[in-house]
Amino acid sequence: MTEKRPEVKILDVTEGSEYQRWLYTCFAMSFVKHEKRREYLVRAIPKGFHKKLLILNDEVVGQIEYVPAEASGFPIVGDNVIVMHCIWVLRKAKGHNLGKKLFHEMLENKRSASGFATLALENHWSPWMKRWQMEKLFGFKSIDSMEVRHRLKQMRECFEIHLMWLPNRSDSKPPRWDKTKLLEGVDFCLAHPLYHPAKTRQKEIFERC
Numbered sequence: 001m002t003e004k005r006p007e008v009k010i011l012d013v014t015e016g017s018e019y020q021r022w023l024y025t026c027f028a029m030s031f032v033k034h035e036k037r038r039e040y041l042v043r044a045i046p047k048g049f050h051k052k053l054l055i056l057n058d059e060v061v062g063q064i065e066y067v068p069a070e071a072s073g074f075p076i077v078g079d080n081v082i083v084m085h086c087i088w089v090l091r092k093a094k095g096h097n098l099g100k101k102l103f104h105e106m107l108e109n110k111r112s113a114s115g116f117a118t119l120a121l122e123n124h125w126s127p128w129m130k131r132w133q134m135e136k137l138f139g140f141k142s143i144d145s146m147e148v149r150h151r152l153k154q155m156r157e158c159f160e161i162h163l164m165w166l167p168n169r170s171d172s173k174p175p176r177w178d179k180t181k182l183l184e185g186v187d188f189c190l191a192h193p194l195y196h197p198a199k200t201r202q203k204e205i206f207e208r209c
């Protein structure tokens with residue numbers, strides 16, 4: 001008997017589909033219509049924000065989110081730079097080059113970009129957006145970093161935030177970031193490890209180590 005080949009598709013949820021609620025959710029949390037996220041999407045979608053899902057045999061097993069720097073939820077600036085907010089493939093779907101497939105979808109879609117930037121973490125307690133993964137699996141390089149601690153949790157632990165860069169051309173100008181702004185954290189995604197909780201009164205949720 002011949003085995004059925006897995007059916008893999010990539011779907012852009014910013015274009016409207018039955019999966020649209022994924023604009024507000026991910027594997028880390030259940031569906032919440034988060035106000036800051038809603039405001040962010042209203043601003044970012046017309047400026048080229050994309051969230052794409054990786055669907056394996058009708059099950060969502062991965063996602064990638066990217067946006068031109070001027071509409072990014074990270075304080076990164078750069079001429080014609082695309083910022084990848086997140087890439088994620090569930091463990092059960094790993095080992096089939098699906099992460100690479102999602103990543104290449106972004107590279108193909110933004111072929112005219114000067115390059116791609118993201119933030120990665122080192123020595124952070126969460127398993128997310130690890131620097132080594134971004135370097136080894138996708139070819140990003142760290143071009144700057146800062147060591148910080150969270151002011152509200154795990155306060156004794158210092159970790160590094162890295163600005164990662166993957167130029168698309170040899171003469172591309174690297175992006176810049178606003179480190180002071182980043183000490184406030186980010187509010188466009190509830191699940192991001194640098195998330196700024198809505199309830200806190202502190203402006204800066206991180207401080208330099």
Ligand SMILES: CC(C)(COP(=O)(O)OP(=O)(O)OC[C@H]1O[C@@H](n2cnc3c(N)ncnc32)[C@H](O)[C@@H]1OP(=O)(O)O)[C@@H](O)C(=O)NCCC(=O)NCCS
Pocket residue numbers: 086087088089090093094095096097098099100101127128129130133136137191192193
């Ligand atoms: C990074 C990630 C997307 C990679 O996806 P994946 O589907 O597992 O990776 P792929 O199968 O496409 O593998 C790509 C390459 O990396 C290698 N690789 C994958 N996982 C690896 C690991 N843990 N160690 C070493 N190499 C690894 C593969 O062998 C492959 O190499 P090749 O091109 O030489 O064959 C996935 O591991 C992930 O989701 N990690 C968590 C990311 C995250 O934190 N997301 C949340 C953001 S808030």
